[in-house]
Structures are given as C-alpha cells and as structure tokens.
Amino acid sequence: MKHHRPLRVGALILEELSKILLREVESRGELITITSVDVDKKLEHAIVYVSVLVPASPSSQGGPGDARDAERRAEKAVEMLGARQPYLQSLLYRTLNIRPMPTIMFRRDRGLERAAGVERALLGR
Template sequence: MRPYRDLKIGNLIQEELSRLILRNFDFENTLVTVTKVEITPDLLQAKVSLGIIPFNQGPMVFRALEAQRRELQHRLLKKINIKPMPHLKFLIEEETAT
C-alpha cells in the first residue's frame, strides 16, 4: 500500500508544482516542465526532475527555483496539506539537451 501512496503524493506535487512554476516564474523564451517527482519512502524528500528547453538555460532556471524552494514548499503545503511536506530537490534532466 505504501508505494501507491508515494506515487499519489508524487503526482500531486508534480501537478501543483507545475502550476506554481507557470504562474510565479517568467523564464523568457524557456520551457520548463516538471517531468517526474520521486518521493522517498519516509516522505521526507521529493526529487523533482525538470525538463528545460533550451537546455543551456538550465543553470539559470535551477538557480531561480532553488532560491525560491522554501516558498514553493510552503505554497505546496497549503495546496496539498500533507505533513511533513517533503523537502524539494531539483534535478535537471539531461535528455532535454537533444
């Protein structure tokens, strides 16, 4: 039963985080997609995979999201209402380079 819950929470975080990024960030001429969210079994960490086009904008997007990580976690907590809210860890997918 546990893996199903992890998957469901990961999907909820993916949907809400995608909306938050779309509404609150303006990455000019850059497409940012939350492609996957993996939750650790203890629900304390969420690995957020980002697809970024063009790929060379990845470091700029990563820095902007990392700077606002705590605010994003707080807003997710309000939307999803799970405790503890998993700590977000952003990862840039390499496949988007092609």
C-alpha cells in the same frame, strides 16, 4: 498499501507544482517542465526533475557558442528554481493537504533536451 503513498504524493506534487510554476515563476523564454517527482518512502524528500528547453535565438547560427549559451541559460533556470525553493515549498504546503510534506529539491532532467538534439541532428539543423 503504504508503499503506494510515495507514488501518489509524487503525482500530487507534480500536478500542483506544475500549476504553481505557470503562475509564479517567470522565465526568460526558457520552457521549464516538470518531468517527474521521486518521493522517498518516509515522505521526507522529493526530487523534482525538470527539463529546460531554451529556444534558439533568431540570429543564432547553431554553433558551439549557441549550445554553450543554451546550456548556461538552462543551468541558470534550475538555479533560479533552487533559489525560490522555500517560497515554492510554502505554496505547496498551503495548497496540498499532505502531512508530512516532503522537502522539494530540483534536479535537471536532460532526457527531453537529448531527444530535441537528436531530432535537430536528424533534420540537419
């Protein structure tokens, strides 16, 4: 039964951190979504995978410059989460009754971005 605990803790962190991000983190138009949380067996570390979708600006032409700008904005969003990690960690600690509370680390999940890119290519955008 003990080997299921990291999965349960990961699910709790995903659910609560998603709520916290909605309340506490302001983005500049980027859609930040937690896609999964991997917790190690000792419950010391949790890798939080986030997907960042950047909407196209109305004046964009869809060229390489726009793609670079979207990539830069997505990287900045993940960096911002990393910078706010201590604050977000403290909110999780207060909200969830998990001891020990794993230390969270943010990593970018590019799966949804790749799917959106394939869809755009198929639609000819």
